[in-house]
Amino acid sequence: MPAAAETGDDAFRALVAEFADANFRAKEALAERMLATGHPRVRDVLTALLEDRLFERERDARIFVVESNDERLTAFQLLDPASLDPVEAVAADLLRRIITNNRLRRFLRGTIARFSLSSADPGVRLEAARELLRDLDEETIDLLRRRAQVETNPDVAYELETALALEALDHGYPAVRVAAVETLSGRLNPVVHN
Structure with missing residues (x-):
């Protein structure tokens, strides 16, 4: 991986890490800062936060996306937020979910839709337009x-x-x-x- 890409990924991971201790308003500001990075995984991370799939690994306070947050699972597969590459499976009780509230979820839906409206994929743009239609x-x-x-x-x-x-x-x-x-x-x- 080129050094510039690695630096961008490291900066993105550092930004994602700020979700661990942020209050709900600060999480909104973090989402806006993430958009400004233009990182290719912004949409994935914000969607994971919206879907309650963003977790902190307690042993080192690192933030990861999980494939599924199905409560019946005893372990969650952790994904690197900058690449979505699998990292490891961790017992659910060794993770802390990054929480949201209704206001933040509403904000995230709109933010993700606005970001998605500029996607190269027409299907993504179509879903974004439909989502934005709900709150003009x-x-x-x-x-x-x-x-x-x-x-x-x-x-x-x-x-x-x-x-x-x-x-x-x-x-x-x-x-x-x-x-x-x-x-x-x-x-x-x-x-x-x-």
């Missing part, structure tokens, strides 16, 4: 508008158009609202019907 705020709308200008996949473009039309329903101009209703008529997305 100014920042999200701005992000969706920018993505809509460059989106080439018709399915993703359709979801982006749906989200932007929903936002337009709250616009003060009648002509804009009428155009939004026309765009949304016949769409099957449950968010449209709510």
Whole structure:
């Protein structure tokens, strides 16, 4: 592995390690800092945190992603957060889960979706657009508008158009609202019907 990649991985692991002692608000800030690194495993680590699969190994306080957090397992397979390579299997009682709360989980869902909207994989972008559709705020709308200008996949473009039309329903101009209703008529997305 090139030295620069190793240094980037080490810095990423150090950032992930900060989750061990962080309160919920600090975990939000850590997630934002992780995004700024552009590390290829950001989405995986944030998803693991969201899914209660981020654990601290008690003997050395290192943080790992686990393959499964099934409570019936007596041991969890630890994965290196920077590479997702298997490290070792450890007894569940020798690990401490990095906890979340409802607010942090909601934040993580939106953060992961925003990050995923720029993925090279259209399927990942599609899921991100659908997730962002559930909680439209100014920042999200701005992000969706920018993505809509460059989106080439018709399915993703359709979801982006749906989200932007929903936002337009709250616009003060009648002509804009009428155009939004026309765009949304016949769409099957449950968010449209709510």
